Amino acid sequence: MAATRTLVNGSDFGDNIMASLPDMIGQTIGNMAVGAIQQSRMQELAGPTASNTNGDNGASNGTYSAVSPAEALAGLKAKFVNVPDIYAEAQKYNDRGLAYKIVDGQFYALYKGNVPLQIEDFPTGNFWTSAETALKNQMNDFANARAVPLDMGAVYQALWYDVNNHPKASDVVQKFFNSSVPIIPSNTGVDAFSPGVVRSLNGGDLSGRNPLNAVFWDSTAAIQTTVAVQKGGVLSYVGTGQYLSPALSLLHEIDHAVSYSISPFGNQNLHKTSAPGFNNLEEKRVISGVPVGTTFFDNSPAAIQETNKILSYSAGNGLENRLAVPLGEQIRTNHYGVFPPNSNVPKPGLTYIVVKNPTWHN
Numbered sequence: 001m002a003a004t005r006t007l008v009n010g011s012d013f014g015d016n017i018m019a020s021l022p023d024m025i026g027q028t029i030g031n032m033a034v035g036a037i038q039q040s041r042m043q044e045l046a047g048p049t050a051s052n053t054n055g056d057n058g059a060s061n062g063t064y065s066a067v068s069p070a071e072a073l074a075g076l077k078a079k080f081v082n083v084p085d086i087y088a089e090a091q092k093y094n095d096r097g098l099a100y101k102i103v104d105g106q107f108y109a110l111y112k113g114n115v116p117l118q119i120e121d122f123p124t125g126n127f128w129t130s131a132e133t134a135l136k137n138q139m140n141d142f143a144n145a146r147a148v149p150l151d152m153g154a155v156y157q158a159l160w161y162d163v164n165n166h167p168k169a170s171d172v173v174q175k176f177f178n179s180s181v182p183i184i185p186s187n188t189g190v191d192a193f194s195p196g197v198v199r200s201l202n203g204g205d206l207s208g209r210n211p212l213n214a215v216f217w218d219s220t221a222a223i224q225t226t227v228a229v230q231k232g233g234v235l236s237y238v239g240t241g242q243y244l245s246p247a248l249s250l251l252h253e254i255d256h257a258v259s260y261s262i263s264p265f266g267n268q269n270l271h272k273t274s275a276p277g278f279n280n281l282e283e284k285r286v287i288s289g290v291p292v293g294t295t296f297f298d299n300s301p302a303a304i305q306e307t308n309k310i311l312s313y314s315a316g317n318g319l320e321n322r323l324a325v326p327l328g329e330q331i332r333t334n335h336y337g338v339f340p341p342n343s344n345v346p347k348p349g350l351t352y353i354v355v356k357n358p359t360w361h362n
Contacts, residue, residue, distance in 0.1 A: 085152065
């Protein structure tokens with residue numbers, strides 16, 4: 001078992017890919033600051049056979065679904081409406097002013113460093129002296145953009161794997177398809193949901209600058225789970241050597257997106273309510289569940305009503321662990337991950353391992 005330090009600053013394992021990034025996005029999503037990963041990717045797992053191993057990082061043999069992307073897409077289209085393709089994703093990006101390109105049938109999100117490029121976010125007068133200078137800088141940003149591919153085949157494989165193992169997953173996925181929330185490819189080893197606009201109960205805007213309402217997903221990252229260990233009165237989280245499939249991680253983020261679609265204010269209220277081991281109640285809701293009647297950060301009658309709209313949606317409450325059982329994946333008891341000493345930067349081979357198939361787990 002790989003040990004990790006206690007996350008003394010409260011940082012958790014996912015859902016805050018953007019916290020330390022420039023104000024281009026602004027809306028933070030959790031409590032983990034993620035920088036660019038400088039280490040090279042580890043040897044890939046889950047190749048042609050399910051018996052592949054990676055001795056470099058101690059991972060045990062894993063299993064995965066052999067369903068092809070084409071088969072998964074056919075299954076999804078037979079079961080759901082509004083199943084997205086690259087052009088549907090392009091429209092979602094357009095709606096948010098996100099930069100992308102499609103080349104030879106492959107969709108790419110465009111990044112500036114670790115931040116998705118947002119067309120509407122280029123300054124026109126506050127920082128630059130003329131429109132001509134602004135246009136020049138904008139073109140330079142696009143010319144130097146980092147293109148990150150969105151593997152729609154992996155999306156189809158992941159979702160087909162999820163919905164075939166529990167009926168409640170199907171309900172959540174259909175709501176996600178109906179919500180027109182884009183999936184933004186991430187290659188940082190962690191996943192996230194970035195909320196959209198959040199209104200206060202009296203109508204004020206509680207959002208950060210340029211809220212996205214988008215899911216970030218690394219289709220190649222299998223995340224290492226942890227267990228809590230008390231030693232000398234200090235609580236630490238220790239790696240188990242067991243890894244969640246990227247597919248289950250995607251469903252985790254989709255559940256956040258559906259929660260937001262039910263009640264943006266309720267979603268924020270759950271995020272603001274602390275929960276030991278899970279960082280906040282929204283993470284606990286997705287992983288293990290939260291009962292109606294729980295005490296929240298905002299316990300005004302109107303806030304309770306909004307938040308209970310989410311908790312009353314039984315399909316999404318505790319969905320991750322409920323689905324992990326038939327999938328043969330790890331049941332999580334916390335929302336923390338494994339990091340190098342004195343760092344919140346996820347490390348391949350430690351925080352996660354790289355896999356070829358999004359359904360790989362052990």
